[in-house]
Amino acid sequence: MDDNRGDGAAQALAARAAGALFAADRAAHGAGIELVSVGPGEAAMTMTVDDAMLNGHGTCHGGYLFLLADSTFAYACNSHNQRTVAAHGDISFVRPVGPGEVLTARGREVWRAGRNGICDVTVTDHAGTTVAVFRGRSRTVGGPVAED
Amino acid sequence: MDDNRGDGAAQALAARAAGALFAADRAAHGAGIELVSVGPGEAAMTMTVDDAMLNGHGTCHGGYLFLLADSTFAYACNSHNQRTVAAHGDISFVRPVGPGEVLTARGREVWRAGRNGICDVTVTDHAGTTVAVFRGRSRTVGGPVAED
Amino acid sequence: MDDNRGDGAAQALAARAAGALFAADRAAHGAGIELVSVGPGEAAMTMTVDDAMLNGHGTCHGGYLFLLADSTFAYACNSHNQRTVAAHGDISFVRPVGPGEVLTARGREVWRAGRNGICDVTVTDHAGTTVAVFRGRSRTVGGPVAED
Amino acid sequence: MDDNRGDGAAQALAARAAGALFAADRAAHGAGIELVSVGPGEAAMTMTVDDAMLNGHGTCHGGYLFLLADSTFAYACNSHNQRTVAAHGDISFVRPVGPGEVLTARGREVWRAGRNGICDVTVTDHAGTTVAVFRGRSRTVGGPVAED
Numbered sequence: 001m002d003d004n005r006g007d008g009a010a011q012a013l014a015a016r017a018a019g020a021l022f023a024a025d026r027a028a029h030g031a032g033i034e035l036v037s038v039g040p041g042e043a044a045m046t047m048t049v050d051d052a053m054l055n056g057h058g059t060c061h062g063g064y065l066f067l068l069a070d071s072t073f074a075y076a077c078n079s080h081n082q083r084t085v086a087a088h089g090d091i092s093f094v095r096p097v098g099p100g101e102v103l104t105a106r107g108r109e110v111w112r113a114g115r116n117g118i119c120d121v122t123v124t125d126h127a128g129t130t131v132a133v134f135r136g137r138s139r140t141v142g143g144p145v146a147e148d
Numbered sequence: 149m150d151d152n153r154g155d156g157a158a159q160a161l162a163a164r165a166a167g168a169l170f171a172a173d174r175a176a177h178g179a180g181i182e183l184v185s186v187g188p189g190e191a192a193m194t195m196t197v198d199d200a201m202l203n204g205h206g207t208c209h210g211g212y213l214f215l216l217a218d219s220t221f222a223y224a225c226n227s228h229n230q231r232t233v234a235a236h237g238d239i240s241f242v243r244p245v246g247p248g249e250v251l252t253a254r255g256r257e258v259w260r261a262g263r264n265g266i267c268d269v270t271v272t273d274h275a276g277t278t279v280a281v282f283r284g285r286s287r288t289v290g291g292p293v294a295e296d
Numbered sequence: 297m298d299d300n301r302g303d304g305a306a307q308a309l310a311a312r313a314a315g316a317l318f319a320a321d322r323a324a325h326g327a328g329i330e331l332v333s334v335g336p337g338e339a340a341m342t343m344t345v346d347d348a349m350l351n352g353h354g355t356c357h358g359g360y361l362f363l364l365a366d367s368t369f370a371y372a373c374n375s376h377n378q379r380t381v382a383a384h385g386d387i388s389f390v391r392p393v394g395p396g397e398v399l400t401a402r403g404r405e406v407w408r409a410g411r412n413g414i415c416d417v418t419v420t421d422h423a424g425t426t427v428a429v430f431r432g433r434s435r436t437v438g439g440p441v442a443e444d
Numbered sequence: 445m446d447d448n449r450g451d452g453a454a455q456a457l458a459a460r461a462a463g464a465l466f467a468a469d470r471a472a473h474g475a476g477i478e479l480v481s482v483g484p485g486e487a488a489m490t491m492t493v494d495d496a497m498l499n500g501h502g503t504c505h506g507g508y509l510f511l512l513a514d515s516t517f518a519y520a521c522n523s524h525n526q527r528t529v530a531a532h533g534d535i536s537f538v539r540p541v542g543p544g545e546v547l548t549a550r551g552r553e554v555w556r557a558g559r560n561g562i563c564d565v566t567v568t569d570h571a572g573t574t575v576a577v578f579r580g581r582s583r584t585v586g587g588p589v590a591e592d
Contacts (some may be wrong), residue, residue, distance in 0.1 A: 027209035030200045052178045061175035062218045067211025090238030323505035326496045348474045357471035361513025366506045386534030
């Protein structure tokens with residue numbers, strides 16, 4: 001994806017954009033989401049499923065799995081320090097998730113051209129088993145994420 | 149969709165299933181989601197966007213819009229009192245949503261056969277303008293939602 | 297959707313745009329797709345499944361079901377006589393389709409704002425049973441479909 | 445994905461399943477689709493856009509791009525010689541494709557468990573530029589593709 005991956009400047013920019021985004025990201029904070037890593041076109045985040053995230057079936061509400069995946073998508077696609085928003089997201093719930101589970105989401109852009117991008121995110125449990133598979137479509141709206 | 153729509157027994161069953169589901173739905177309670185109405189194959193819910201739902205861009209996090217839509221989907225597809233879970237959901241974010249906005253989601257099954265179903269949900273703001281368009285695919289897993 | 301539905305001028309425009317589009321639509325002709333009806337924001341088309349459309353399992357290839365649904369989507373979203381293209385489409389194959397089946401696709405826009413739109417299409421067999429459920433996302437690219 | 449990738453027996457099985465599927469795949473033959481390679485959980489196919497594939501805008505109809513991607517998906521997910529069908533497919537059309545273009549689709553399973561799988565396919569033009577991005581969800585229905 002990124003011909004500049006591994007490039008120190010691109011990595012520094014990704015870290016700076018993520019820092020600015022995370023400082024203001026109340027939804028992520030409220031859900032206890034933490035940023036594990038970020039790089040050009042990629043990001044990883046974790047979230048622990050607490051009781052307040054359970055649905056009427058006693059498993060993690062799909063909305064919280066989406067919240068984690070969508071957040072990871074946001075950090076990956078804003079990593080070029082150009083303000084980018086989600087236009088569309090879809091998620092397959094492939095395994096129920098119980099309370100107390102520690103989830104990790106890993107995302108990376110799989111395509112980007114002009115103002116449009118596609119980013120794939122996989123959510124796994126503590127054992128590394130996939131519980132959800134997400135794909136997001138983004139649109140760059142102009143302006144930097146982090147000011148100079 | 150429902151040949152029994154308007155049927156009092158089907159309506160009573162939907163209300164009973166929704167009641168059982170809502171009593172245990174901690175995720176919905178935590179987000180302040182309220183059930184407006186439920187019927188055979190359909191449901192409506194509301195949620196007010198509070199500051200804790202904002203993302204790093206200062207607008208409602210897509211995860212919370214998904215949470216509202218996905219919840220509405222759950223109540224619509226569990227309305228036949230057969231335990232049904234989400235297999236897949238997709239959402240188009242068509243308009244940014246600011247803090248304080250009162251959102252309404254209206255969902256209805258558009259197809260159902262055997263254990264599979266498809267449910268469409270539209271999320272509108274206080275003025276009735278569409279802010280998100282959701283489609284969910286469900287799978288019935290067996291057993292009742294509300295016991296007799 | 298259309299505040300002007302039933303409006304004679306909007307209906308005439310839809311018919312004119314569809315005529316121009318269909319005259320040049322070699323893919324539709326090749327598959328024997330016929331336009332049943334068109335109106336502001338909606339269209340219906342039919343296709344008979346011939347042996348050349350079968351896949352290795354002996355049922356209608358999903359690509360041909362998509363072709364029919366995507367075509368119907370195109371006529372619905374070009375009905376305002378503004379050149380509009382598909383950005384994204386998704387389809388659920390809910391029932392296998394055998395050779396000789398006469399399929400009907402009915403589509404209508406469910407949302408439209410600015411240059412973006414969402415259109416839903418349902419494909420049914422001769423008995424009216426749903427075989428595929430499609431949703432398309434469109435983008436208006438400028439210019440008329442039919443010149444004055 | 446496949447712990448047995450590179451395994452000679454798994455590769456031979458994939459080739460045998462693909463051979464059986466392709467022999468009966470009239471839709472692929474009709475569109476001039478050719479199988480480039482197949483392996484456990486993956487496949488590549490090519491198709492040349494001829495005039496009969498053009499839509500009313502003069503570009504390759506999305507239905508034919510989907511046909512190519514969906515076919516590649518089918519060969520990837522049937523490569524374990526268990527009859528598998530498409531349940532859902534979605535495609536982003538990211539660049540218009542003109543007549544005469546030689547397209548290549550490369551697909552691989554990104555997740556599989558029990559009877560369900562997810563397969564990603566990217567379609568590129570002769571220059572290697574991405575023109576469409578596809579994701580398919582499959583369901584194994586029982587029985588072998590190629591008999592012993």
